[in-house]
Amino acid sequence: xxxxxxxxxxxxxxxxxxxxxxxxxxxxxxxxxxxxxxxxxxxxxxxxxxxxxxxxxxxxxxxxxxxxxxxxxxxxxxxxxxxxxxxxxxxxxxxxxxxxxxxxxxxxxxxxxxxxxxxxxxxxxxxxxxxxxxxxxxxxxxxxxxxxxxxxxxxxxxxxxxxxxxxxxxxxxxx
Numbered sequence: 605x606x607x608x609x610x611x612x613x614x615x616x617x618x619x620x621x622x623x624x625x626x627x628x629x630x631x632x633x634x635x636x637x638x639x640x641x642x643x644x645x646x647x648x649x650x651x652x653x654x655x656x657x658x659x660x661x662x663x664x665x666x667x668x669x670x671x672x673x674x675x676x677x678x679x680x681x682x683x684x685x686x687x688x689x690x691x692x693x694x695x696x697x698x699x700x701x702x703x704x705x706x707x708x709x710x711x712x713x714x715x716x717x718x719x720x721x722x723x724x725x726x727x728x729x730x731x732x733x734x735x736x737x738x739x740x741x742x743x744x745x746x747x748x749x750x751x752x753x754x755x756x757x758x759x760x761x762x763x764x765x766x767x768x769x770x771x772x773x774x775x776x777x778x779x
Contacts, residue, residue, distance in 0.1 A: 622722065623722045623723075624650075624670075624673065624721060624722065625677065625721065625722075625723070625724065625725055625728070626722070626723055626724030626725065626727070629645075629649065629650050630649045630650070631649075631650045631652060631666065632649055632650070632651050632652065633652045633654060633662050634651060634652070634653055634654065635654045635655075635656055636653035636654065636655070637656070638653050638655050639655060640655055641653060641654045641655045641658045641660070641665055643665065643666070643669040650669070652665060652666060652669075667700075667718075670718060670721050671698055671700075671718045673721050674698050674716070674718040674719075674720060674721035675698045675718075677721060677728070678696065678698060678716050678720060678721075678728070678732070679696050679698075681725075681728060681729065681732055682696050682714060682716075682732055682736070685729065685732050685733060685736060686736055689733075689736065689755055691736045691739050691740070692712070692739070693708075693712045693713070693714050693736070693739060694711055694712035694713050695712075695713045695714070696713075696714050696715075696716070697713060697714070697715040697716070698715075698716055698717075698718050699715050699716070699717060699718065700717065700718055700719075701715070701717045704717060705717050705719075705720060705731050705766065706720075706731045706732070706734065706735040707735065708735045708736075708738035708739060708742070710742065712739060714732075714735050714736070716731065716732070716735070719773050719774070722773050723766065723769070723773070724765075726762055727762050727765055727766055729756065729762075730756055730759050730762035730763060730766070731766070733752060733755050733756045733759070734752060734759070736755075737751050737752045737755065
């Protein structure tokens with residue numbers, strides 16, 4: 605599933621709000637007396653606790669944490685939706701694609717953009733179901749869209765949301 609966008613420079617981090625699974629989460633960056641920098645989620649706030657000797661940029665640390673969150677969320681949801689609809693896949697990969705939200709290989713491997721961690725659950729389900737449908741129909745033929753419509757009757761609304769928001773989503777996580 606292709607998407608396009610203009611590249612934008614990373615926004616400076618400090619205290620800011622980003623959506624995680626479509627819900628706003630405040631990101632607070634603090635230097636803390638810890639050995640290793642880490643992110644902790646607490647009551648809707650994500651605390652990026654920076655070790656005093658940290659040399660990596662905060663954007664890199666946040667991206668790593670969000671990739672792990674994306675992996676946890678997406679892998680679990682792929683397993684649930686595949687089991688529910690009788691799909692068999694080989695592996696799930698989380699990537700930072702610049703032009704795709706997801707893809708399905710001829711070997712049954714599914715790849716998803718880690719930025720999907722930002723979208724509401726129903727939009728994530730659409731992208732996952734889109735790629736799972738490719739396991740059965742490897743193209744975008746009328747049969748593909750009919751199969752997807754059976755699995756996700758309001759897929760067009762979810763696709764429209766994703767297309768309207770893709771530039772904003774890239775601006776949240778341009779790295």
